[in-house]
Amino acid sequence: MTNMTMQMMEMHMKDMPMQGMDMSVMQDCIEAASACEQACTMCADSMMGDDMAMARSMCANTADMANTMMRAMLRPGGMHMDSMMAMHMASMTTAAACAEECMKHAGTSEDARMCAEACRQCSMACQKMMDAMKGMMPTS
Numbered sequence: 001m002t003n004m005t006m007q008m009m010e011m012h013m014k015d016m017p018m019q020g021m022d023m024s025v026m027q028d029c030i031e032a033a034s035a036c037e038q039a040c041t042m043c044a045d046s047m048m049g050d051d052m053a054m055a056r057s058m059c060a061n062t063a064d065m066a067n068t069m070m071r072a073m074l075r076p077g078g079m080h081m082d083s084m085m086a087m088h089m090a091s092m093t094t095a096a097a098c099a100e101e102c103m104k105h106a107g108t109s110e111d112a113r114m115c116a117e118a119c120r121q122c123s124m125a126c127q128k129m130m131d132a133m134k135g136m137m138p139t140s
């Protein structure tokens, strides 16, 4: 995330439903999602052959999910807690599944190995966001 987008985010988070959110957790998630989207897009593009069909499609799905989730995080004005939670859950699941599938090809494809790592990072960042959001929810 650039300094400028970070600054914009801080300006807009003040009077939003998610005020009190740990901004560093969200920043990490935005960055991990962006890196995951890029890695998955490149990984899918590099995958050839029937044996990689599954991984190729999963990478394309993960890139789309990560991109959508990332852009939702850049719209504090429309943030809705339950929707954000569901989106992070979906992205986490998709990225974790993609990491597993890409790891099957890590021996023959450096792209797949790196993509799996980016997917793992993204799924962990999603989990941290979910933990942070749960921590903000009313307890009683």
Ligand SMILES: [Cu+2]
Binding pocket: 039, 040, 043, 044, 055, 059, 098, 102, 111, 112, 115, 116
């Ligand atoms: Cu991949």
